[in-house]
Every structure is written in C-alpha cells, then in structure tokens.
Amino acid sequence: MFGQQLASGLATGSLYALTAIAVVVVFRNTRTINIAQGDFSMIAAFIALLLLKAGFGYGAALALTVVASILVGVIVERLVMRPIADSDWLTLFTATLGIYYIMHGLAGWIWGRDTKAFPVAFESKPIEIAGIVVSEGHLINMGWAAAIGAVLFAFFRWTKQGVAMRAVTDDPETARLMGIPVRFIVLLTWGMAGFLGAFAGVLLAPIVYVSPQMMDEVLIKGYVAAVFGGLYSIPGAVIGALMIGVAENLAGGYLGSHYKTATAFAMIVVMLALRPQGLFGIQKRRDI
Amino acid sequence: MSNIPHLHCENVVVRFGGVVACKNVSLRVETGKVVGLIGPNGAGKTTLFNVLSRFQTQTEGHVYVDGKTVDRCRPDEMIGRGMARTFQNINLFQELSTQDNILIGAHRLMGDPVSSMYSLPWARQRQAGQIKRALEIADLLGLADELDVTVRHLPYGIQKRVEIARALAGEPRLILLDEPVAGCNDEETAELREVVRTVNRDLGITVLMVEHDMSMVMSVCDYIFVVNFGANLAEGTPAQIRANPEVVKAYLGEEAEA
Amino acid sequence: MAGARNPTARASAHIVDREAVAHLKQRFAAHNAWGVIALFAVLALLPFLPGFKPWMAGQISLVMVYIVAAQGVSILTGYTGLVTVGHGGFMAIGAYASALMVKHWQVDILVAIIGGAIMAGGVGVLLGLVFLRLAGPFLAIGTLGFAFFVGTIVTNVPLFEGREGISLPKNKALGLELGDVGFYFLALTTFAAVTLFVHSLVRSSVGRALTALRDAEKAAQSCGVNRLFYRMVAFTVSATITGAAGALSGLSVRYVSAEVFADIWYSVDILVACVVGGSAMLMGPIVGGAFVALLPFVLEKLADFSFILKGVVLITVLMFAPAGVCDVLARPVRAWRRRQLERAGAGSGAGSQAGAKVEPLKRQEG
Numbered sequence: 038m039f040g041q042q043l044a045s046g047l048a049t050g051s052l053y054a055l056t057a058i059a060v061v062v063v064f065r066n067t068r069t070i071n072i073a074q075g076d077f078s079m080i081a082a083f084i085a086l087l088l089l090k091a092g093f094g095y096g097a098a099l100a101l102t103v104v105a106s107i108l109v110g111v112i113v114e115r116l117v118m119r120p121i122a123d124s125d126w127l128t129l130f131t132a133t134l135g136i137y138y139i140m141h142g143l144a145g146w147i148w149g150r151d152t153k154a155f156p157v158a159f160e161s162k163p164i165e166i167a168g169i170v171v172s173e174g175h176l177i178n179m180g181w182a183a184a185i186g187a188v189l190f191a192f193f194r195w196t197k198q199g200v201a202m203r204a205v206t207d208d209p210e211t212a213r214l215m216g217i218p219v220r221f222i223v224l225l226t227w228g229m230a231g232f233l234g235a236f237a238g239v240l241l242a243p244i245v246y247v248s249p250q251m252m253d254e255v256l257i258k259g260y261v262a263a264v265f266g267g268l269y270s271i272p273g274a275v276i277g278a279l280m281i282g283v284a285e286n287l288a289g290g291y292l293g294s295h296y297k298t299a300t301a302f303a304m305i306v307v308m309l310a311l312r313p314q315g316l317f318g319i320q321k322r323r324d325i
Numbered sequence: 326m327s328n329i330p331h332l333h334c335e336n337v338v339v340r341f342g343g344v345v346a347c348k349n350v351s352l353r354v355e356t357g358k359v360v361g362l363i364g365p366n367g368a369g370k371t372t373l374f375n376v377l378s379r380f381q382t383q384t385e386g387h388v389y390v391d392g393k394t395v396d397r398c399r400p401d402e403m404i405g406r407g408m409a410r411t412f413q414n415i416n417l418f419q420e421l422s423t424q425d426n427i428l429i430g431a432h433r434l435m436g437d438p439v440s441s442m443y444s445l446p447w448a449r450q451r452q453a454g455q456i457k458r459a460l461e462i463a464d465l466l467g468l469a470d471e472l473d474v475t476v477r478h479l480p481y482g483i484q485k486r487v488e489i490a491r492a493l494a495g496e497p498r499l500i501l502l503d504e505p506v507a508g509c510n511d512e513e514t515a516e517l518r519e520v521v522r523t524v525n526r527d528l529g530i531t532v533l534m535v536e537h538d539m540s541m542v543m544s545v546c547d548y549i550f551v552v553n554f555g556a557n558l559a560e561g562t563p564a565q566i567r568a569n570p571e572v573v574k575a576y577l578g579e580e581a582e583a
Numbered sequence: 584m585a586g587a588r589n590p591t592a593r594a595s596a597h598i599v600d601r602e603a604v605a606h607l608k609q610r611f612a613a614h615n616a617w618g619v620i621a622l623f624a625v626l627a628l629l630p631f632l633p634g635f636k637p638w639m640a641g642q643i644s645l646v647m648v649y650i651v652a653a654q655g656v657s658i659l660t661g662y663t664g665l666v667t668v669g670h671g672g673f674m675a676i677g678a679y680a681s682a683l684m685v686k687h688w689q690v691d692i693l694v695a696i697i698g699g700a701i702m703a704g705g706v707g708v709l710l711g712l713v714f715l716r717l718a719g720p721f722l723a724i725g726t727l728g729f730a731f732f733v734g735t736i737v738t739n740v741p742l743f744e745g746r747e748g749i750s751l752p753k754n755k756a757l758g759l760e761l762g763d764v765g766f767y768f769l770a771l772t773t774f775a776a777v778t779l780f781v782h783s784l785v786r787s788s789v790g791r792a793l794t795a796l797r798d799a800e801k802a803a804q805s806c807g808v809n810r811l812f813y814r815m816v817a818f819t820v821s822a823t824i825t826g827a828a829g830a831l832s833g834l835s836v837r838y839v840s841a842e843v844f845a846d847i848w849y850s851v852d853i854l855v856a857c858v859v860g861g862s863a864m865l866m867g868p869i870v871g872g873a874f875v876a877l878l879p880f881v882l883e884k885l886a887d888f889s890f891i892l893k894g895v896v897l898i899t900v901l902m903f904a905p906a907g908v909c910d911v912l913a914r915p916v917r918a919w920r921r922r923q924l925e926r927a928g929a930g931s932g933a934g935s936q937a938g939a940k941v942e943p944l945k946r947q948e949g
Contacts, residue, residue, distance in 0.1 A: 070720050072668075072727075120902055126719060127666055128901050131858050134851060135897035142890025150887075253846055257731050260724045268720065296739075302732035309725060310713050380801060404807040416802040418795055428788075429795045433807035435788035438816055444783040452788065473604060473924055495807060 040169035042286045048175035049244065050282020051182035055237040056252075056259030057266075057274040058189065059230045064268050065206045066226045069118065069129040074259065075252030076140035077234025081106040082242040082251065083148050086155055103235040110231025114224050122223070144249040152251075155242035178240050185236055186275070198225060254298055258285075261305045280304070329392035331356040331499055331531045332377065332408070337386035339372050339555075346372040347383070348556040354499070359525050359532040361546035363539075363566075365575055369555035370535045371413070371503070377533070378410045378501055379403055390499070404433050409497035411488040413504040413535075417476045423487050424472040427459040428452075430494030459494060465527075466490045466520055482513030489520060493528070500524065502534040506541050514541060521545050543567065551575070603927035611920055619782075619865070623775055630764050640767035641835065642880065647770045648832045650872030651777050652849075653856035655824030658781065660854070661862025662790060663817040664797030666719055669726030671849030672733035673703040673822045677829030679737060682749045682839040692754045692761070696773070696830040703826020704819050711818040715811060730850045738841040748840025751833070770831055777824055782865060784820070793817055794863075825853070855893060859900050861907020870909050 056074055063071045081102050088098035117132050162173040192199040204212040205222045213219050238252065245251045258281050265280070266273025285300040332354040339347040347369045354360045364370050375381035377388055379400045388395050390406045398406070409430075418426050434455060435441055440448040463469050466486050471479060476487060485505060492500055505521065506514045518541055524530050536542045542549065543563045551558040551566060553575045559566060566572055630640060656670050681699035684690045690698070714725040737743040754761040756769060784790050792813050795803035804810060833839040843849065852875050860871020875893070882889040904911040 064720070070723060117898055124901070124905065127660075128905050130666070130720075130723065131854070132898055132901050134855065135894040135901070137851070138855075138890045138894030138897065140894075142887045142892075142894065145890065146887035250846060254731070257728055261728060264721060264724055298735045299732055302728040302735075305725065305728050306713055309717060309721065378805065380804075399804075399809070400801070401804040401807050401809045404805070410805050412802065412805075416799050416805075418798045418802065420798060421791075421794070425791060429791050429803065429808070430806050432788060432792055432795075438789045438792075438813075441787040442784050442789045442820075443780070444787055448787065473608075491806065 039287075041171065042290045043283060044169060044171040044175055046283035046286035047279055048171075048178045048282070049286070050279035051179045051275075052237055052241050052244075053255060053258050053262055053282055054182060054275045054278035055185065055233045055240075056255055057262035057278045058271055059233040059237075060259050060263040061266060061268060061271055061274045062233075063226055063230050064263070066202065067118070067122075067129070067223055068126045069133060070126070070260075071133045071230060072130065072256070073113070073133045073136040073140060074230060074234060075256030076137055076144075077106060077109060077231050078238030078241065078255070079144060079247075079249060079252045080109060080140055081231075081235040081238035082155065082247050083144055085239045085242065086153065086247055089156060099235075099239055102239060103232060106231040106235035106238075107228045108231070110227040110229070110234070111224060113231075114227035118223075118227065119220075141249045148249075150249055152246045152248040155247050157243045174243070181236060181240055185233070189271070198222070202226065258298075258301045261301045264305060265308065330354055330389075332388075332390055332533060334373075334377060334388045335386055337373065337376055337383045337388070339369070339376060339381065340384045346555055347376070348554070349386070350552060350555065350557055351386075352550045352557075352560070354531060354533050355548070356498075356531055357525075357529060358547040359521065359534070359545055361542040361549040362533065362535045362552065363537070363542055363549060364552040364558065366537075368552045370552060372555075373552070374410075374501060374503055374535050378408065404495045404497060407496075407498040408501065409492035409495050409499070410501035411485075411492050411503050411505065413507055415481075415484050415488060417484055417487055417491070419477040420475060422473050422475055423463065423468055423479070423490075424456070424459055426476055426487055426491050427462055427494045428455060430491035431455045431458065431496075433495055455494075459490075462490050462493050465523065466493075467516075482509050482516060485509065485513070485517060486520060489517075489524070493524065493530075497530060499531040499533070502532060502536075504535055504537065506536065506538050514538060517541075518545055604924060607920075607923055607927055615865075619778065622869075623771070623778075626771055626774075627768075630767060637763040640763040644763075644767050644770040644835045645832065646873055646876040647774045648828050648835065649853065649856060649876035650869050651774055651831065652825045652828035652853045653860070653868035653872040653875075654777050654781055655821045655826075655828060656853050657821075657857050657862040657868045658784065658793075658824070659817050659821040660857055661864070661867065662785060662797065663793040663814065665715075665814065665817065666723040666854075667726040667821075667850075668723050668847065668854055669728070669730035669850050670821070670825045670853055671844065671847055671851075672726075672730040673707060673825040674829030674832065674849050674853075675733045675737055675844035676703040676706055677826030678833035678839045678844070679743055679749075680826075681830035682751055682833045683742070685751050685834070686749055691758075692756050692769075692834050695834065696827055699830030700823045700827035703829065704823035707819045707822025707826075708815065710822075711815045715814045715818060727847065727850070730847045734841070734845040734847070738845050743841065745841045746845075748838055748842070749833075751837040751839075754834055754837065766835055770835065773827060773831060777827070778865070778869075780824075785865070789813070789816065855897055857907075859897060859908060861909035864907065864909050864913065866913075867907050867909045871907070 056078065059074050059077075060071060063069055063074070084105050085098050085102040088101055089095070093101070113136055117136060118129070121128055121132055157174065163170050164173055164176065193203055201212070201217045202222050202225065204215070204217055205219055209219055237255070241255060242251070245255065259278070262277035262281055263274045265277025281301050281304060284304060285297040288300045289297040330353040333352065335351050337347050337350045338345070350369070350373055352360075352362065362370055362373070372381060376383045379388075379395060379398050379402070383396075390408060395403070395406060403410075418429065421429075434451075436448060436451050441452075460469070460472070463472055466489065468483070468486055468490055471483060471487070476484060479487065489500075489502070489505070502521070506517050509517065521532060521534070522545060525532050534542070534546070546563055548560070549563060549566045550560045551572050558575060559569050559572050561569065626643075629635060629643070652670065652674060655673075656667060659665050659667055677699035680702040681692070681695035684695045684698050685692060710726075710729060714722050717725065738745050743749070754766055756765075759765070761769065792803065792808045795806065795808055796810060796813055800810065853872070856871035856875040857868055858871070859874055860869065861867030874896075878893060879886060879889045882892070900908060
C-alpha cells in the first residue's frame with residue numbers, strides 16, 4: 038500500500054515538476070512570477086482534446102499541441118511581456134495575472150466551463166516492479182517527465198542557446214555586453230514555458246480532467262515546489278515537486294483525500310519558516 | 326568628564342566569503358568631536374561604517390555606543406541609542422516633500438502607532454510639535470524654501486542637506502556622515518562644511534565622517550583615522566596625518582589638494 | 584567671513600509667503616474632503632430617490648464590499664509595497680466567522696462583523712510572522728498558498744458546510760431587523776468608517792513609516808522604523824479590514840458557501856481592483872473596486888467575456904498607467920497644485936527647474 042502511494046506520488050510529482058521547472062526558468066530569466074503558467078497547460082489540454090475529438094492520433098495530437106503551446110508562449114511574450122519588460126516585478130506579475138484572466142475567459146467562452154474527460158492514451162495496466170504494483174500510466178508519466186528532463190539537461194549543457202540562456206540567468210548585463218541576444222533568449226524562455234506547459238497539461242488531463250480551472254491547484258503546487266528550489270534551482274524544484282507528490286498522496290491515503298491540497302501549503306509554511314532561501318536554491322540577491 | 330568614547334569599536338573583522346573587508350579595525354570617537362575616517366578606495370571604510378550603524382554584522386569584534394555594546398542591535402534601534410546616519414548615494418524618499426522626509430527622521434519621537442493611526446488628539450498634537458521642529462531644522466540648514474518641494478526635483482547639493490536634516494530630526498547625539506560631499510562642486514562642499522560645523526558646534530552633536538575630499542576632512546575634523554586594505558594605518562590630528570609618510574604613500578596617486 | 588549662525592541662509596532672493604503656502608495647502612485638503620463627502624452624500628441619498636428598488640441596495644452593498652476589501656489590500660500593496668494574492672482567504676475567514684457566530688450564537692450582526700474582522704486580523708498576525716520576513720515574490724506565493732489552503736479547509740471541514748453553504752436568518756442589528764436597504768446603510772457606514780481610517784492612517788506617522796519602508800528601506804531603518812513590526816502592522820490592519828468586508832459579503836446575501844471561496848478569484852479580483860484603480864490613493868480602491876464588482880453585473884450573460892475584459896483592462900492599465908487609473912486622472916490636478924504652490928513661493932527656483940545650479944550663497948551681514 039505504501040509502495041503504491043509512493044509510486045503514485047512520484048508519478049504525479051514528476052508532472053508537477055514540469056510546471057515547477059517552467060516557473061523557475063521564467064522567473065530566473067525575467068524576474069517574472071508567471072501565474073498563467075498553469076493556463077498554458079490548460080489551453081494545451083483543450084487543444085489536445087479538440088484534436089483527439091477531430092480524429093487525430095495521440096502522437097500527432099501531442100505534437101501539434103506542443104507546437105501550438107510554444108506559439109502561445111511566444112505570443113504572450115511578444116504582445117504583453119515585451120512592452121513592459123523593464124518594469125518592476127510586481128507589474129510583470131500582474132501582467133501575467135491579466136493573461137490568467139484572459140485565458141480563463143477564452144477557455145470558458147470557447148469550450149464551456151464544465152469539466153470534460155480526457156481519453157487516456159494507454160490503459161492503466163498494473164505492472165509489478167520489485168514487488169510493488171504500479172499502474173502503467175504512472176510509469177509512462179514518469180517516463181515522459183524524465184525524457185523532458187533529459188532534453189532540458191542536454192539543451193542547457195550542449196546547445197548554444199542553452200548556454201546563452203544560462204549566461205542570461207547569471208548576469209544579464211554582462212551577457213548583453215558579450216553580444217548575447219537577450220531579447221531572443223527571453224523569447225526562448227517563454228517558448229519553453231509553453232513547451233513545458235503543453236506536456237504538463239496533456240499528461241495531467243486524464244487525472245485532473247479538462248476544465249478552465251483544471252490547473253489552478255497544480256499551479257500552486259508547482260510554485261511551492263519552485264520555492265523549494267529557491268526559485269532558482271531546477272533540481273531543487275524537481276525534488277520539491279516529487280516531495281509534494283509523495284507527501285500529498287501519503288496524506289491523502291492516511292488522513293483522507295480532503296487533506297491532499299492542504300499538504301502543499303503546510304509544507305511551504307514549514308519550509309519558509311525554517312529555511313527561507315529554499316532547500317536547494319541559492320537565492321540570488323537580485324533587486325526583487 | 327567621562328573617559329568613555331561616544332562611539333568606539335574594537336578589533337572588528339568582517340569577512341564575506343573569501344574576502345576580508347575589515348581586519349582588526351579599531352577606532353574611537355570622543356564625545357563632541359568631529360572625527361574623520363579616510364583611506365584609499367576599497368579600504369573597507371564603507372563596510373566599517375555599515376558595521377558601526379549595524380547595517381552589517383561583523384564577523385569578530387565589538388561596537389560600543391557610550392561604552393555599551395550594540396552588537397545585538399538592529400539598524401532601526403540605533404537612533405534610539407542616539408546615533409543617526411546618512412547615506413553615500415542619497416537615500417531620500419524621492420516622492421515625498423522635504424518636510425515629509427524630515428518628519429520621517431523624527432519617527433521615533435512620534436509615539437505609539439495606534440494613537441497615530443487613529444489620529445487621536447494627543448497624537449495630532451505630537452505631530453504638530455514635530456512639524457514645528459522640522460521647520461526649525463529646515464531653517465537651520467537653509468532648507469526653508471524647499472519644504473514643500475518633492476525631493477526628486479531638488480539639486481544634488483540641497484538633497485545632501487535634506488539627508489542631514491532628516492538625520493537631525495531624530496534628536497541624535499551622534500551622526501555618522503557617509504561621504505557628505507561626494508559628487509558636490511566647490512560651492513556645495515563649502516555649504517556642507519558650514520553645515521557640519523553648525524551641527525557640531527551649535528548643536529553639540531558628535532560627528533564621524535567618511536570622506537574622500539581632503540579639504541573637507543582637514544578643515545573640519547578634530548581627529549582622523551586612516552584605514553588601508555581593511556586595517557588601521559594611522560590616526561592623529563589633521564596636522565599629524567598630513568605629515569605622516571605612510572598615509573602619503575597609501576594615497577600615492579591620490580594626492581590631495583588640501 | 585562673518586560668524587554666521589545660520590550658515591546657509593539666503594538673503595531672500597524671492598519672497599516666501601509661508602502664510603499663503605499654508606493657506607493653499609488647507610484649501611487643497613478641503614477640495615479632497617469635499618470630493619469624498621460628496622460621494623458619501625450621494626450614496627446616502629440614493630435610496631430615497633424615486634425608482635430605487637431594494638435589489639439595487641443589495642447590489643450596491645456588494646460593490647461596497649469589494650471596495651472595502653480593496654481598501655484593505657491597498658494598505659498593504661499601495662502604501663507598504665508588499666504584494667498579496669491571498670486576501671480572499673481573509674475574506675473567507677471574516678465571512679465564515681461571522682456566519683457561524685450568527686448561526687450558532689444568534690449574535691447581533693454588528694458583533695458578528697467585528698468578530699469576523701478580529702478573527703481575520705488574528706490569522707493575519709500568525710501568517711505575517713511566517714511570511715513577512717521574506718522577499719516580495721516569496722510573500723506573494725505564500726499568500727497565494729494561504730488562499731488555497733483556506734479554500735480547501737472551508738470546502739472539506741464539515742463545520743463550514745462546504746458547497747452546501749450556511750444559510751443565515753434575517754439580519755439583526757441592535758435588536759432591529761435589517762432588510763436590504765437597512766443593510767445598505769450598515770455597509771455604507773462601514774465603507775465610510777474604513778475610508779476615514781485609511782485617510783487617518785496615511786497621514787499619520789504610521790503611514791509615513793510604511794511608505795518610507797516601501798521607497799527606501801534602509802533609509803527608513805536609519806530613521807528608526809522597525810521593518811518587521813511595521814510590515815506586521817500593515818498586514819494585520821489590511822487583514823482586519825478585508826475580513827470585515829468578507830463578513831459583510833456573507834451577511835449581505837445571508838449565505839456563505841465554499842463555492843465562492845474555494846478558488847482564488849476573490850483574492851485576485853481585489854488585487855486587480857487595486858492595480859487598476861491605483862493602490863496608493865484614497866480614490867484608487869474605490870474606482871477599482873467598483874470596476875471589478877460591476878463588470879460581471881454589467882456583462883451579465885457574458886460572464887466569460889468579463890474575464891477577458893478584466894484581463895485586457897488590467898494589461899492595458901499596466902502598460903499605460905502602471906500606478907492606476909486614478910493616478911493618471913490626478914496628474915493634471917497635482918500639476919495645477921504644484922504651480923499654485925510655486926507661485927506662492929514654495930521652492931521656486933529650485934523646484935521649477937530640475938537640475939538648477941545652486942544659487943550663490945549670500946551670507947548674513949554682520
């Protein structure tokens with residue numbers, strides 16, 4: 038029983054991690070707390086649902102959704118974030134709040150506010166690993182998350198753009214002086230937010246169902262996880278997300294499902310009270 | 326007369342990661358005097374200043390005001406000990422008027438927050454009294470014409486004076502001036518020199534000033550401490566310091582015109 | 584060189600008419616006062632105009648609820664510069680505390696409102712102790728989590744009757760039954776009281792300390808302003824006011840349910856009210872609160888469209904009027920006042936020319 042809770046928790050946690058990573062990347066590159074990150078996922082889920090209903094195969098639907106989602110990220114950056122790029126962080130944050138409103142409104146308007154089911158790509162066949170019974174779905178989710186993690190790792194390590202992005206994270210002024218196109222990197226950042234959002238949305242859709250408010254809870258959990266990494270460290274955010282997934286599953290299993298969401302908040306209170314700079318992140322003293 | 330210095334620190338060491346900004350620095354400021362703290366750039370003066378005003382915690386060593394240790398004090402508690410300070414790059418409340426800036430300086434004299442919040446009669450009386458005091462301080466520093474002007478619109482030299490006025494509002498007995506004439510032209514420097522003299526002689530306030538401008542330091546200070554590379558280099562009267570070969574050597578290339 | 588007592592005195596190059604300046608400042612304050620008094624006079628007389636229906640009273644009461652909540656938030660975000668995305672949680676606490684007091688203890692609603700406000704303030708103190716040491720973004724995230732947490736609690740803990748909600752008997756104040764219009768006047772009184780309080784706070788040493796912390800924290804500390812203490816004051820006061828608004832919201836419709844408080848819409852809405860209206864001005868939350876409250880009412884059938892419109896307005900305001908709509912509207916007034924003050928001699932020369940050189944010193948004779 039415990040093993041199952043653990044596995045299930047790790048699976049959902051790894052999906053939360055996708056949101057958490059997006060939050061961290063956007064924040065450290067642009068000082069923006071993107072409260073619309075969950076909505077990137079939500080819009081992606083709706084688009085995927087639309088494509089699936091229209092007869093596209095799962096693979097094609099996923100691919101197209103990812104592309105569309107990256108596009109959404111780019112549009113948001115161009116139209117909204119670029120014009121106010123030099124503002125203080127509160128203005129940037131409130132702008133993403135505006136995007137949150139707009140996306141919720143659009144989704145409700147186009148698709149309606151009721152909850153829809155999302156077809157699962159694979160059956161939830163139970164598989165036994167080391168004596169623990171896990172569902173195939175869990176493994177697939179974890180697999181996807183791990184794959185994306187690997188892609189990101191490779192991106193930051195070995196591609197020109199990835200290295201440039203790390204430079205911008207560390208020191209945007211010097212990066213600009215060195216000829217790194219900071220504006221393009223910011224565009225890339227928001228595109229990445231869309232990319233990660235797409236996967237989070239499509240993979241979580243079968244679990245949280247599809248509705249305009251589907252990602253609201255996931256968003257806050259993603260943020261709590263990101264705070265574990267001090268809003269700067271991706272590994273920290275991932276570990277935080279996994280911890281949240283496991284903790285809330287255990288809490289749900291032993292205390293009752295009502296207490297699942299409260300777990301994340303309890304965790305953040307304890308953590309911020311004890312170690313405000315995050316468990317793993319070195320909180321850079323930028324003028325926040 | 327008490328032998329205890331108004332302000333003194335002993336063997337202050339400040340380490341940031343691998344860098345040692347202050348190595349065993351000690352200094353004394355006698356009550357009623359104007360003391361200067363000078364040294365080449367990067368000598369650790371600002372760090373020491375921040376330690377003295379508790380904006381920076383020292384790694385080792387102690388700081389005393391009136392002979393009592395202030396190591397555990399928060400920066401906002403220092404004015405309660407009679408110590409006020411100014412900032413090198415002007416740190417005024419840019420969107421407020423001169424008068425409001427001075428009034429905030431008098432914050433600790435405004436009494437309990439609750440009666441202030443509700444504008445109870447005695448709180449209003451207190452405030453009226455402080456406004457009157459602010460007018461007096463402004464008059465003393467030649468700021469009477471600028472009381473209602475938003476500080477952002479004021480010329481640099483006048484802003485420097487507002488900083489000092491704000492520091493005076495809290496009724497300090499000791500003021501730490503952080504490069505009071507940095508960036509000032511000759512006229513502004515002359516004005517501020519008079520201000521410092523007035524503050525010290527007419528109001529009896531002890532002054533410790535960090536400064537690069539030698540004319541200011543040599544003409545106003547009673548005693549000078551020199552630091553270099555984060556450690557004490559020399560101390561003495563202006564005449565002694567001027568004649569000190571070590572000091573001259575340290576300032577190689579930064580020879581003062583004074 | 585004469586031994587000048589007043590070293591930097593200027594032999595008046597211009598005449599400073601201190602009397603005129605003081606007189607002008609009083610006149611400006613009177614302008615402001617008259618504006619606000621006019622607003623409340625209109626609101627007080629509204630129910631007596633022909634054509635006024637009781638349901639209108641209910642609707643305007645809800646608008647006032649939003650405004651009061653926004654006023655609470657404005658103390659924190661506008662004057663102290665701290666961000667909160669979770670004040671809906673305090674509204675929930677105020678609403679539920681007052682509702683439970685009325686339902687189980689049959690108290691006078693005045694007692695319930697005060698009780699709700701105090702509960703919210705108390706929780707605010709606890710929350711503040713944990714979160715107020717943190718930097719801005721972390722505080723925002725913490726308050727967001729708080730709102731979610733409260734939402735989860737009121738949905739799942741049986742005492743709060745979840746989505747079924749708590750239905751309340753008729754409102755009783757001081758022994759009298761209050762209908763819609765009666766409640767309207769209660770809400771109006773609360774609105775007036777809160778407005779008066781915010782006005783008093785902003786002009787007091789506390790208000791100055793808060794803006795000082797916002798604008799130049801280290802300088803404020805050097806003046807003796809205790810950062811954590813004053814942040815706590817701002818947070819607690821704002822939580823209390825928003826809690827009172829929450830209590831009013833529930834009692835106004837005599838029904839409290841998790842439906843309203845389960846997600847973060849309230850929290851986000853009142854933040855938007857402050858940003859759009861302007862959070863550092865008295866009229867800001869009033870204008871912003873009215874906007875946010877009336878939008879869904881005006882766009883009745885197009886609920887989703889009201890979301891979109893809110894988002895678009897928010898982004899537009901941020902791009903073109905980041906300090907809020909009222910700030911933009913007030914600019915010509917401020918410019919006019921500054922010119923009047925300059926004409927009376929306050930800061931002429933220095934004030935009117937940015938970067939003017941310092942005038943040569945004229946030492947006192949003798």
